[in-house]
Amino acid sequence: MQLPARDIVRDYTEAVFRRARVPMEPLNFEVDWVDQPSRHTAYPGAPQVPLPTHLPDLATLRDVFTQAPSASAGWSMARLATLLRLSYGVLDRRMTVNWNQDVAKRAHFEHAVWGRGTASGGGMYPVEVYLVAGASAPVLPGVYHYDTGRHMLQRLLVGDAGGSIQAGLAGPEDADSFLVASLRFWKNSFKYNSFCYHVVTQDLGALLGSWELLASALGVPLRRLLCFDPAPMDRLLGFDSDQQSVFAVVPLQWSAEAAGTRDPAVPTRVGDGGVTPPVQIHYAAHERSKRVRQFPAVTEVHRAAAHPPATVDPAAVVDAAPRPLSGEPVALPEPRLDLLDRPLSTVLATRSSSFGRFRRPPELTVAELGTTLAFAAAGRPHPADAGLPADAPALTRLWVFANHLDGLPAGGYAYCPRRHALLPAAPEPAVGMSAFLQQHYFLTNYTMGQVGAVLAISGRLDAVLDAYGPRGYRILNAEIGAVAQRVYCATTAQRVGCGAVLGFDNVAMDEALGLSDTDERTVLFLLLGRNSDAVATVEYRL
Structure with a gap:
């Protein structure tokens, strides 16, 4: 008999908390480092949209700490590029002599550590970020993936697909553009197996923490939405929800100057809103691994936690x-x-x-x-x-x-x-x-x-x-x-x-x-x- 969703979550977390005494399944798991997934997801053949590379000097941590947040500006492509690169883009290559178990490999290029602004369990970086741009965006309306390795956007769909995001939200949002953060479990589970879900959900929080700090320093609003139905969003992005799913949505309000920089030709609205049929992105992500494994504990707890609460008291x-x-x-x-x-x-x-x-x-x-x-x-x-x-x-x-x-x-x-x-x-x-x-x-x-x-x-x-x-x-x-x-x-x-x-x-x-x-x-x-x-x-x- 299938356990209630709450019991599934509770059993999983209890196994996590006690894993130092009772190992989690699968026992005697060995990491296949040769067949690990790529650290940077890419969509071959998708058009590339360059992002500004200049990183401005932002407010100090002291100012962020002591001054009330002031959302006086709207989003622009320059501000969005700063947010993406400083939070999840590649910033440097690092080599340090320390006691970490794999330090001997780090001197070799194929095992290099590429530093990023946000912490990630094991340095796996399982979050994938997408921009769903609407009619007010400074880029052609459509769906874009942030390529962390090359700091650029890849256009995966042309058309205003904001309806697919709105369809999953608990209530209407006064925005036609969204940042969408998804988690791809295999980028972490290839190393941490069943422990993956616990790690990646904290990785998501670390990224949201960086976004909040950066938004405050940039003077732009940022609201993170976590209670929604991911199904229409997953369909739009072509996900198998057991392997990758949307975990956070951030509505974007563009500045008037940013909106005025886009080509005025606006494609027809597509997505789950109104009478238009559901759509899906046109490109598939490259998969480096020859074998992608799923771990029953991860799949089970994710399915249990995927349904949003009907009401919250x-x-x-x-x-x-x-x-x-x-x-x-x-x-x-x-x-x-x-x-x-x-x-x-x-x-x-x-x-x-x-x-x-x-x-x-x-x-x-x-x-x-x-x-x-x-x-x-x-x-x-x-x-x-x-x-x-x-x-x-x-x-x-x-x-x-x-x-x-x-x-x-x-x-x-x-x-x-x-x-x-x-x-x-x-x-x-x-x-x-x-x-x-x-x-x-x-x-x-x-x-x-x-x-x-x-x-x-x-x-x-x-x-x-x-x-x-x-x-x-x-x-x-x-x-x-x-x-x-x-x-x-x-x-x-x-x-x-x-x-x-x-x-x-x-x-x-x-x-x-x-x-x-x-x-x-x-x-x-x-x-x-x-x-x-x-x-x-x-x-x-x-």
Whole structure:
């Protein structure tokens, strides 16, 4: 008998949280690196539309943090090109000597690391971005794919196909153009198999986090829609929904100047709106892999979470926020705004994961930790498109495993953004914090004795599922990914090392924070520390 969709999601997440103790299927899986998919999707034969390559100096992270968002401008192709390239385009080639397992390969061109502004689990980058341009767009109306490897658009369909997007949305949008973010599971599952869905839904959130920061710096509006029916959108884009599907939609309002630059000839409207028949793009994406595998756990949980909620009760969403905690707060220094005084464009262009580069001394300071926490927490509210107010409470909480911090005793703490303070959750383990963290980290690319602090992002999954139904899993992971991206940006601006990991034993980490008897669970972890300067590094800027 088929389980209810909520139970399928709950069983999958329980397997994810316990995978350090009970391995997920398939057992003894081996990655076929020779047959891996291309890191950059392309549509052979599709017309190419060049994008502006100039990257302007944007507002500083300090300005983004301290100033209220001002959406005074509309979108233009130059602003859209900046958003796409700084968030998901290729920015440089990187080669660093570190403890990551595949470092020996990185010196060879076929295994090169090409840096991007947004973090991605394993560097797989499974999001594919499409522009559905309507009559007001500065390009010919149609459907375009963003080619991340060459920073250009590929035109896949001519005609105003906005009706196919509107057909899936919960309500009408006052826009005829949309950015559409889809996830292609094979770009991640070839390496992470059944664990894929958990990773890629956080990858989506990281990209949305970058988009929100960039939109704020560019002074343009950006609303992310997550509660919709992807079926008409998947049909338009020619997806097998079990292998690739639309996960987020962003309506675009073009500036008057941008709209006036397009050829005035407007093709006939096509799509699912009105009496026009459904259409599909004219080109197929190139598939590098000879064998594309599907993993039953990924297919099952995706089908369960794909259906949008019929209704969302705002009170239930408010109730899904983490419960208030008690305790004597440990005050943090005021955020060091001077440490955030770097342009967002520079921050995203230089963001990277530390892997095994952490070195002590000097120690990470409490001021740097507090600045990172404050900036990360400022972007947590994720009301999606459920009719919630912009100040809806966050679905996540930030925790700190203080390991080697100048000015803070080792132990576990919860971060309270309202008071900008830490609430003690647990004392230092008897074995020592470094030993505890190393014992419960099951990968080999970090030495915990060199880590200053471990941040944990938690959420109340069951409560979120009560509020949003099975789609709540995707919404919660999107917020988690966005918070992680803000942590990366804050640490990059401060020249502090950062690395997001999913390699801890969640059960042990929850026990250490006193969460075992609650419905709150840690989901993603970020390591903070000092990057050694005495490391061989090559960066070639593109």
